[in-house]
Amino acid sequence: MIGRLQGILLSKQPPEILLDVNGVGYEVQLPMTSFYALPAVGQQATVFTHFVVREDAQLLYGFIDVNERALFRELIKANGVGPKLGLTILSGMSAAQFMQCVRFEDVSGLVKLPGVGKKTAERLVVELKDRLAKLELTAGAVDDSGIVLSPIEGDARVPLNDAKEEAVSALVALGYKPAQASKAVNGIYQENMTSEALIRESLRSMI
Known part of the structure; x- marks a missing residue:
C-alpha cells in the first residue's frame, strides 16, 4: 500500500x-479541493x-491531508460509489461541506x-451519517464558501490562452x-484568469 508521497x-x-519521488514519476489524481492547495510546479x-x-x-x-483521504475512503465504501465519483464529490464541495x-x-x-442522483444522495446520507460523525476534520485554509484555497493563488503554470x-x-x-x-467556464471567464481559478469558480457556479 502506498500511503504517502513526497x-x-x-x-x-x-x-x-x-x-517525482527519487527519480520515479507517480501519476496521482486529486480532487480539486486538494489540487488548489498544491505548490507551484x-x-x-x-x-x-x-x-x-x-x-x-x-x-x-492523492489528498493534501489525511482527513480528506479518510472521508474519501468512507465515500467509496458506500454502495454505488467508486473512486471516480468520490473524486468528483470532493471536487464539487469541500470535506466540511459534504x-x-x-x-x-x-x-x-x-x-x-x-x-x-436522488437515490444515490439518499443512500449516501443513510450509509454515511453515523460513520462520518466519528471523523474529526481539522480546520484548513478555506474561504467563506468552504472551498480550500491555494497558498499560491493564481499560479497554474498554464498559458492563459490554454486556461479555458x-x-x-x-x-x-x-x-x-x-x-x-x-x-x-464561458459564463465566468475573465481575461487573465488561470485554469485553476476557472475550475474553482465554475464548480462554485454549478453547486
Missing part, C-alpha cells in the same frame, strides 16, 4: 499531477494517497454534483458533460 511536482494537469509537494488496483489499471488518488450535507440530510445539495480549454477538460474528467462544462 517529491518534486513535475506537472499539474487537473485533476492529475506528476510527482518545481516545488516539493506531499500528498497522502489511496492506492486502487483494478484488473485493467493501478491508480493513485459532511454538513450528510449531517443535515441535505439531499438537494448533493444531487447538484454530477453522477449523484484545460478548465473544460478538467471538469469533463470530473464527470460533467462537455456542454455543461463549456457553459460554466
Whole structure:
C-alpha cells in the first residue's frame, strides 16, 4: 500500500499531477479541493494517497491531508460509489461541506454534483451519517464558501490562452458533460484568469 508521497511536482494537469519521488514519476489524481492547495510546479509537494488496483489499471488518488483521504475512503465504501465519483464529490464541495450535507440530510445539495442522483444522495446520507460523525476534520485554509484555497493563488503554470480549454477538460474528467462544462467556464471567464481559478469558480457556479 502506498500511503504517502513526497517529491518534486513535475506537472499539474487537473485533476492529475506528476510527482517525482527519487527519480520515479507517480501519476496521482486529486480532487480539486486538494489540487488548489498544491505548490507551484518545481516545488516539493506531499500528498497522502489511496492506492486502487483494478484488473485493467493501478491508480493513485492523492489528498493534501489525511482527513480528506479518510472521508474519501468512507465515500467509496458506500454502495454505488467508486473512486471516480468520490473524486468528483470532493471536487464539487469541500470535506466540511459534504459532511454538513450528510449531517443535515441535505439531499438537494448533493444531487447538484454530477453522477449523484436522488437515490444515490439518499443512500449516501443513510450509509454515511453515523460513520462520518466519528471523523474529526481539522480546520484548513478555506474561504467563506468552504472551498480550500491555494497558498499560491493564481499560479497554474498554464498559458492563459490554454486556461479555458484545460478548465473544460478538467471538469469533463470530473464527470460533467462537455456542454455543461463549456457553459460554466464561458459564463465566468475573465481575461487573465488561470485554469485553476476557472475550475474553482465554475464548480462554485454549478453547486
